[in-house]
């Protein structure tokens with residue numbers, strides 16, 4: 001593996017990161033950050049490296065299909081395949097980079113990363129020349145699953161899942177939408193003056209516009225808001241529009257006790273706390289370390305005095321808290337995260353269909369063990385950042401079958417309403433994360 005101290009270019013950082021991600025399934029964001037910290041690259045070069053890494057992972061199935069027929073020998077050195085993939089990404093997806101530059105840079109990287117006397121650079125050069133001659137190829141449209149799987153770089157099981165639930169046309173629309181880049185969204189704190197924050201963002205050149213679905217969300221023209229004073233002073237936080245709706249589904253009185261059963265990193269904990277001038281939110285998470293993030297978020301958003309953190313498996317909550325102790329409970333459950341593919345490109349390759357059923361079991365166990373802790377007339381919101389029926393509607397159905405004191409309650413969240421008590425936001429509807437929210441009340 002290349003010594004980090006010698007990573008001098010954006011492409012070298014990208015290649016080093018992809019070698020780690022493809023060889024040992026490292027998380028792309030962690031591996032990229034580790035390499036960037038040691039690289040001394042300018043901000044523009046860091047952005048360029050990030051675009052290559054995330055883009056190559058996002059389009060991996062498509063890129064592998066393009067290269068498949070052209071790789072005729074076994075690629076022995078471990079940098080060769082990642083280098084071919086990231087070069088192919090630049091050829092097909094980065095119009096601003098001329099093919100000549102891709103070839104030159106690949107040649108340099110092959111010499112830099114290859115062993116002494118390696119002929120790797122010749123192999124790379126030959127394959128990339130053939131790739132440019134070949135151009136983009138796709139499977140026949142007659143096999144819709146194969147075709148969409150390659151075109152939108154998504155595993156076949158997921159394409160087939162989307163088609164079976166939403167039909168071919170909608171599935172194609174959803175798939176195209178998850179390959180767009182995610183919007184830069186911020187939620188303005190309930191404790192801040194929304195108009196002033198918007199003016200400030202305008203003056204800073206972020207050109208904020210109102211969200212179509214959430215009342216307190218703004219869409220920014222570009223990233224980097226975390227460097228502003230507004231962010232450090234807790235006037236706003238980075239949160240997706242759809243994700244912000246889960247907490248909006250509650251009707252807060254302002255002095256109640258609330259339980260956030262799966263809270264880290266705390267995006268929704270702070271949002272709850274902002275609505276509690278007199279109340280308190282208890283934030284649980286099974287991973288003790290992650291609760292530091294909840295604390296840090298609470299401090300930054302100026303609500304630390306309202307937040308109590310407790311490391312706990314929510315499936316044991318009924319052994320720790322009293323019956324009817326909370327007026328409101330949020331279960332923002334661990335889930336497959338398939339609604340977040342746009343932000344986390346590797347999710348599509350790591351999840352399998354059997355994960356959906358395993359997660360459903362955990363989701364139902366959590367709901368079961370917190371159900372006795374809600375007071376009569378109290379509210380339960382169940383949410384996931386996924387769109388699968390197994391983790392969303394099926395969980396609601398099974399929960400209601402075994403907990404007759406609960407019923408679904410119609411609600412309004414931001415600018416959307418859910419007369420059935422359930423709200424499913426598909427990623428193509430508003431170009432937000434895919435998200436699911438169900439609201440229940442406990443019969444009084």
Ligand SMILES: C[S@@+](CC[C@H](N)C(=O)[O-])C[C@H]1O[C@@H](n2cnc3c(N)ncnc32)[C@H](O)[C@@H]1O
Nearest residue numbers: 262263264265266267268285286313314332334
């Ligand atoms: C979807 S994330 C929550 C996101 C969070 N609500 C927010 O808005 O920032 C799910 C969280 O549940 C936690 N978790 C998983 N299993 C759990 C369990 N059995 N009990 C409590 N927390 C759990 C995970 O560690 C993860 O932090």
